[in-house]
Amino acid sequence: MRPNEASGRCQLTRRSFLGAATAVLSIAGSAIAQQPAPTQPAPRVKGPRVWLDMDQAELDAAYDQSVYAPNLEQIVKRYATNSEGVRVRLGPPQRYAYGGSAIEGLDIYASKGPNAPTRSRPSCSSRPVRISWFRTTSGCRTRAAT
Numbered sequence: 001m002r003p004n005e006a007s008g009r010c011q012l013t014r015r016s017f018l019g020a021a022t023a024v025l026s027i028a029g030s031a032i033a034q035q036p037a038p039t040q041p042a043p044r045v046k047g048p049r050v051w052l053d054m055d056q057a058e059l060d061a062a063y064d065q066s067v068y069a070p071n072l073e074q075i076v077k078r079y080a081t082n083s084e085g086v087r088v089r090l091g092p093p094q095r096y097a098y099g100g101s102a103i104e105g106l107d108i109y110a111s112k113g114p115n116a117p118t119r120s121r122p123s124c125s126s127r128p129v130r131i132s133w134f135r136t137t138s139g140c141r142t143r144a145a146t
Contacts, residue, residue, distance in 0.1 A: 090110075
């Protein structure tokens with residue numbers, strides 16, 4: 001610090017400030033270094049192999065989507081919001097049953113444009129199915145789901 005001749009006060013320079021900060025940090029750093037390390041969790045005991053080299057806990061963890069998508073709740077809410085917007089825009093689907101129970105049904109969301117492909121989705125699946133028309137070698141038209 002250098003005294004200021006006009007006011008008689010000490011002026012703080014960058015060098016003196018950095019020196020004081022280094023001293024404070026070195027004292028605090030040594031105090032932090034003396035604290036005990038946090039305890040590590042005990043290693044997990046691996047159970048009997050269920051599939052390949054995995055036990056049941058590892059196999060369950062491999063299929064747990066919350067491990068891979070910690071924001072799963074946000075994603076599911078976004079799916080619901082997007083789906084509701086599409087239902088408002090397209091209207092209710094045409095429902096065709098292919099079995100006796102309520103879940104055995106096919107929802108078809110028809111497009112309003114001419115000659116547009118139809119997007120359908122079985123109610124038990126989240127993957128949309130595209131129905132395409134093909135001509136067979138005999139010249140007949142047939143449908144194929146892809």
